[in-house]
Amino acid sequence: MSTSSTNELKFRDSVDLMFNRAASFMDISPKLIEKIRVCNATYTVRFGVKLRGEVHTFTGYRAVHSEHKEPVKGGIRYSLDVNQDEVEALAALMTYKTALVEVPYGGSKGGLCIDPKAWDEEELERITRRFTFELARRDLIHPSLNVPAPDMGTGEREMAWMMDEYRRLNNTNIDNIACVTGKPVHLGGIEGRVEATGRGVQYALQEFFRHNDDKKKASLRGELDGKKIVIQGLGNVGYHAAKFLSEEDGAKIITVIERFGVVRNPKGVNIEKLKQHMLSGEPLADFQGGTVTNPDPTAICDACDILIPAAMEAAINMDNAHSIKAKVIVEAANGPVTAKADKILRDKGVFIIPDMYANAGGVTVSYFEWVKNIGHIRFGRLQRRNQEAKNRELIEALETQGGLKFTKSFKSGFIEGANEIDLVRAGLDDTMRGAYGNIKAALIAKPELEDMRTAAFYVAISDIALHYRSIGL
Numbered sequence: 001m002s003t004s005s006t007n008e009l010k011f012r013d014s015v016d017l018m019f020n021r022a023a024s025f026m027d028i029s030p031k032l033i034e035k036i037r038v039c040n041a042t043y044t045v046r047f048g049v050k051l052r053g054e055v056h057t058f059t060g061y062r063a064v065h066s067e068h069k070e071p072v073k074g075g076i077r078y079s080l081d082v083n084q085d086e087v088e089a090l091a092a093l094m095t096y097k098t099a100l101v102e103v104p105y106g107g108s109k110g111g112l113c114i115d116p117k118a119w120d121e122e123e124l125e126r127i128t129r130r131f132t133f134e135l136a137r138r139d140l141i142h143p144s145l146n147v148p149a150p151d152m153g154t155g156e157r158e159m160a161w162m163m164d165e166y167r168r169l170n171n172t173n174i175d176n177i178a179c180v181t182g183k184p185v186h187l188g189g190i191e192g193r194v195e196a197t198g199r200g201v202q203y204a205l206q207e208f209f210r211h212n213d214d215k216k217k218a219s220l221r222g223e224l225d226g227k228k229i230v231i232q233g234l235g236n237v238g239y240h241a242a243k244f245l246s247e248e249d250g251a252k253i254i255t256v257i258e259r260f261g262v263v264r265n266p267k268g269v270n271i272e273k274l275k276q277h278m279l280s281g282e283p284l285a286d287f288q289g290g291t292v293t294n295p296d297p298t299a300i301c302d303a304c305d306i307l308i309p310a311a312m313e314a315a316i317n318m319d320n321a322h323s324i325k326a327k328v329i330v331e332a333a334n335g336p337v338t339a340k341a342d343k344i345l346r347d348k349g350v351f352i353i354p355d356m357y358a359n360a361g362g363v364t365v366s367y368f369e370w371v372k373n374i375g376h377i378r379f380g381r382l383q384r385r386n387q388e389a390k391n392r393e394l395i396e397a398l399e400t401q402g403g404l405k406f407t408k409s410f411k412s413g414f415i416e417g418a419n420e421i422d423l424v425r426a427g428l429d430d431t432m433r434g435a436y437g438n439i440k441a442a443l444i445a446k447p448e449l450e451d452m453r454t455a456a457f458y459v460a461i462s463d464i465a466l467h468y469r470s471i472g473l
C-alpha cells in the first residue's frame, strides 16, 4: 500500500475502523462482532521455480476471511505490493461485498508477490501452475471450497492456467472447471465477465442518478449525460467503466490519470482511442486526443462532478483529501480512500459510493459463471428460441389484428430472445439496483448511519450475523 502520510492507518486497520463504525450502531454481542471481523486463516507459501537457469523463490498468500458460506471467493493479484496484511484486508472486503450483493459466498483473497512484467508468458505460466499446485494441495482452490478469480495483474490467461492445472490434478471431478472464475469463454467462462466490474460501476452510477435525494446530497442535478468525470487508472475496471459511461451515458471523461502521465480533454477523452493508443506501445505523450502531461499527483483534484479511483488502495489519502473537488466519488478500486480521508471527505459533503458496492460487479458475474459451470449449460440455451417465437407471435398479432405497424429495427430488437450476455447484464443490473435499495433502506431505518459506506457495512454485517445466529453461534 502506498499511503504517503505516516499518520495514515494501515489498509487493514482502515477496513477495521470502517467495520467498527458500522458495528457500533448494531445490537449484536461484541463477541459475535469480533468473530465476524477477524480473518479465519491465511496460508503463506514459498515455492521455487527454476527459470533462466536458476531457482527463483516466490511468496504467495491465500487468506480466508469468513467461511460462513462456501465456497469462499475472491481474486488473486500479482503485484510486488502484495503482503499478508493487504491480502487479509481484501479478503475481509470480499466477505462484506458478497454479503451485500447477496452472492452466496464467504470472502477470500490471494496474491503472489511478483512483478508480472518481469517474466515472459511461458515463465508466468510455470509460476502460476506451481502456485496453483500449492493451493490445490490445501484445498485453497476447489469448486466447492475456494474459488479464485482475476484481480490486479491477473486475467483470463492466468485463470485458464489455474483451471487447467486444477483439472489435471482432479480429472474425475465433474465440476472441476468451476474451481476458478474469470476464465476465457471458450474454456468455460461467461460472456460479460471481463467487462463486469466496470459495467457494475456504470450500473451503480446509473442507480445513483435515479435517487434525487442522493443527487441533492451531492449537490448534483440532472442526468449522467454531460457530467464531468475524472478517472484514475485505465486498467480493466477503469477502461470499461469510462468507456460505458462515456459511450452509452454521455458522460465526459475530462481527465484520465495513468501511471505514465495524465490526459485531459474538456470535451471528453475518447476512451477507446486512448486505450488502443496505450496498447500500441506508443508513448502516452504522442496521444492526439487531449493534452498529455507527465504524471501529476494533483490531477486527482481536478474539478469535476464524479471522481472514479480505479487503481490502487489509498489513492485518496490525508494528503490530497482536502483538495478533492469531486462531488461524488465512486470507488471502483478496492480501498482507494483511506479511513482518515473518508472522514475528511464526509465532512466536506462529498458523496462516496463505496468499493464494497461499486466494484461488486466482478464477483457478481463470477457467481453467474460458477453457477453456469456447475449447471454445465450456457444461460439462455433452453429458453432463447422459445422466447423468440412467442415475441414473434405477439408482434404478428399486433400487426395483423391490432393494425399496428412496427419498424424493422424495432421488430428485430424486440423479437430476439435473450442470449447469455443479455442475461448476465440484466442480472448484474438487478443486483446493483437491489443492493443500492438495501443500503438506502438501512439509511432510512437508521439515519444515524449517515453515509453509504457505513450503511453498506451495516447491511453486510447484519446478514452475516443473522447467518451465525441461525446456526446457533
Ligand code: GLU
Pocket: 073, 074, 075, 076, 147, 148, 149, 150, 151, 152, 181, 334, 359, 360, 362, 363, 364, 366
Ligand atoms: N477480484 C474481484 C474483486 O475484488 C473479483 C473477485 C471474484 O470474482 O471472485 O471483487
